[in-house]
Amino acid sequence: MSVPASAAKRPPGLAPDVLSVLNSVFGLPGFRGEQEKIIGHVTNGGNCLVLMPTGGGKSLCYQLPALLREGCGIVVSPLIALMRDQVAGLLEAGVKAAVLNSTLTFDEAAAVEARLLAGDLDLLYIAPERLLTPRCLNLLGRAKVALFAIDEAHCVSQWGHDFRPEYIGLSVIAERFPDVPRIALTATADDLTRKEIIDRLGLAGAPRFVASFDRPNIRYEIVDKQNAPAQLKAFISERHAGDAGIVYCLSRAKVEDTAAALTKAGIEALPYHAGLDARMRSRNQDRFINEDGIVIVATVAFGMGIDKPDVRFVAHLDLPKSIEAYYQETGRAGRDGKPSSAWMAYGLSDIVQQRRMIEESSGAEAFKRVSIGKLDALVGLAETTNCRRTRLLGYFGEKASTAGCANCDNCLSPPKLRDGKVMAQKLLSCAYRTGQRFGAMHLIDVLVGRLTERVQQFGHDKLSVFGIGRELNEKQWRAALRQLVAMGHLQPDAEAFGALKLTETARGVLKGETEVMLREETPGSRLRASRTRSRRGDLASASGTSGEAGHPALVGALRAWRSEVARKRSVPAYVVLHDATIDGIAASRPMTLHQLRDIAGIGDKKLEHYGDELIALVKANRTA
Missing domain, CATH: 3.40.50.300 (P-loop containing nucleotide triphosphate hydrolases)
Structure with a gap:
């Protein structure tokens, strides 16, 4: 046959x-x-x-x-x-x-x-x-x-x-x-x-x-980075417990620390980076590919060419370099078409760090200009108050078919905007009055009137901008400052690490000629929305795909059989049968080889190799 x-x-x-x-x-x-x-x-x-x-x-x-x-x-x-x-x-x-x-x-x-x-x-x-x-x-x-x-x-x-x-x-x-x-x-x-x-x-x-760049089964979510390790643990525990996933970090040290923290929290996580012993790196990658429910914590060196279809989430603890990198890395989730998540924790320090890496690189000036442009586009995606999917597709020259996707955080919990002109003017004035030589934390200290040793050392407590922002807390000022950097009114100074300086467009803001709308968030609003609307059932309905099909006992028996066959043949489980094929068998319960052959993913060779065993499994679980 x-x-x-x-x-x-x-x-x-x-x-x-x-x-x-x-x-x-x-x-x-x-x-x-x-x-x-x-x-x-x-x-x-x-x-x-x-x-x-x-x-x-x-x-x-x-x-x-x-x-x-x-x-x-x-x-x-x-x-x-x-x-x-x-x-x-x-x-x-x-x-x-x-x-x-x-x-x-x-x-x-x-x-x-x-x-x-x-x-x-x-x-x-x-x-x-x-x-x-x-x-x-x-x-x-x-x-x-x-x-x-x-x-x-x-x-x-x-x-x-x-x-x-x-x-x-x-x-x-x-x-x-x-x-x-x-x-x-x-x-x-x-x-x-x-x-x-x-x-x-x-x-x-x-x-x-x-082809269309749209991955409708992936839910995009970008959260304000506050306590990233705790945020990551909550995301995995509440939304993807027991699922396979990839967590990306920028440094090797952060990879190992994050993997250790997840393991301590009861999440089976393994590190992967170029500094690991080659045998350990290979062993960790093989476990991720061949076993269910493993979380791999890695630098961006991991993943290209990994064909694992059932990765349910990709999380970023650091900002990637570009939208292309973000899209490629998040695209490793949900290759089987089932509901999956792309989650990222992002803050001002990410922008500063990436800009510094570009400026300090040995690339030509043209390369640096292009790299900064790509970074700015990614920051724009992170800061947008509109549909993230529409913004993402637009970058690749594709127009979204609808105004919103109903499967990203901004569509599910639309952020409120407020007139931020006065806030922006206070921030820009503070950066200017302090000599454009200081970073976010110092500027916020001055704005809220915090009398730190550093503020007193430079005499900034004597400035007119000292304490003019007491009506807002540190978190609100940090969010506003990050948005001004994203809008291009402030930018990191390549020659003074961490310092923020005004750009040409800041002049229009200070004169009141440029409108500034800032995202207004009540504490924890986005987190609550994601928790209440991102359970697996909601993910499935939002993406238009169903979850695990068929009978759970039969699905379990088929997965166990697949794992054993994969182990004997020294191949990844999905090489034997994809999850979609297992779901198809469990849903239709074929009783003959002819019926089994009609299921997607069962070609002639697979029917020849595994047909009798699969039919026997279906019959053995007939009452499941």
């Missing part, structure tokens, strides 16, 4: 039945969005650029054409984890796939090369630095290559959020193999990054397929 993937290849001249291959190999009934157009274009020999959100089905856009075209599809991938998991999934589906990377011994690599030359591979994943070696280029020149897929293509751009120098050399593909179709794929790229991808990979004139 099984149809080997290699049998899916048709002789030149015959139109392949794309849908039958899709169903036979991958167990999918149809395409999503632009997939069919992309696959048809590449199968017919065309080049293209594909922008598709994480979890949107990018890999199918090159995997299926590789099966439909003569030869082997070459996939350029930057991470070993991505190669390993994708190849494991392809092998489970009966596709002849392999990798060429640094994990292979000389003999293992030689065996893969021999299979490539013999035409015994459908897909071969290669690291960019290996592909660029003369040996590998000569090898590919002797092989029959079906296509080149450059995954994570934003890595080629110096304007991208994850630039990798080795990607620049991939321009050699167009030069050495001009007649082989090239498909560049990424989940995040603004106009500047897209242009550089096209230029460096020789894709001028090739069509761009841009």
Whole structure:
């Protein structure tokens, strides 16, 4: 009953039945969005650029054409984890796939090369630095290559959020193999990054397929950073207890401290950063991928290429560098389409820290200007009082279909605005009168009339601005100050760490010519709203998706069976069966192999390997 993937290849001249291959190999009934157009274009020999959100089905856009075209599809991938998991999934589906990377011994690599030359591979994943070696280029020149897929293509751009120098050399593909179709794929790229991808990979004139960037199942929430560790523990305990999640921190020390604090609070959390012993790093990553309910606390080095579909939340304890980075990192939640959360704690210190890192970097002035522009756009997203999803989509040039999404904190609990002109004038005057040489805490001390040693040392208690802001508390002034920085009326001074100075636009505020509307929040209002409206049932209804389908006992039995099979085969559980497939089995309760075959995710090979066991499980839990 099984149809080997290699049998899916048709002789030149015959139109392949794309849908039958899709169903036979991958167990999918149809395409999503632009997939069919992309696959048809590449199968017919065309080049293209594909922008598709994480979890949107990018890999199918090159995997299926590789099966439909003569030869082997070459996939350029930057991470070993991505190669390993994708190849494991392809092998489970009966596709002849392999990798060429640094994990292979000389003999293992030689065996893969021999299979490539013999035409015994459908897909071969290669690291960019290996592909660029003369040996590998000569090898590919002797092989029959079906296509080149450059995954994570934003890595080629110096304007991208994850630039990798080795990607620049991939321009050699167009030069050495001009007649082989090239498909560049990424989940995040603004106009500047897209242009550089096209230029460096020789894709001028090739069509761009841009899917919607919307992830309606993800709830976006950005909270004021007060006590970030306590806020994080409350978020996980109240909203995602027992769920798999990723927590991002900027420093290695913060990663370890946060992981330890979560563990102490009874949350199973593991650290991940480049400073850890390689074996521990690998072990922690494998546990996160293979086990349920693990929280990984990591620097941004973690996650690209991680294909785990059931990550229920991504949390940021530090501000990322750009909207692209934020979108890519939050996109690791809810790849299976189920309700998930993107939560971030954010404060003024984040802006100051990121600005300082940009100013102190060794990049050219043009790079610094672009980086600051990207940071400002992210701060604008964090400070917006309107729908966050609309703002996020707008950054990527996509117009939201409605005025609000009903699945972000601002839509669920709209913030109130008030005329903040007088508050702004007091703050700006204070910064000016104190010489534009001090940070937020000192300015607030002066405004509220706090007679600290530092205030007295500089004589700031004698200034006219001393105590003019006693009507507000420290938290309110801090929020106002952060919003003025976000609006661009104040900015961190690159030459004086932590100091805030006025910008040109501040003049209009001080003269009363510029309107300033500030967000007004009652203490704890946003937290209460998120607690009352963000339970799992509400998440499900807001995103238009349902939670776990079918019968709980059968779902549990299927998950336990999957875990055991995954352990024996040394593959992640989702490589055996995705959660959506388990839900489909539990909901329909198939009693025959024919009925099981109709469930999405059950292709011919999986039916052959696991069909009898799955039917037996369903029958054993008939009364569940």
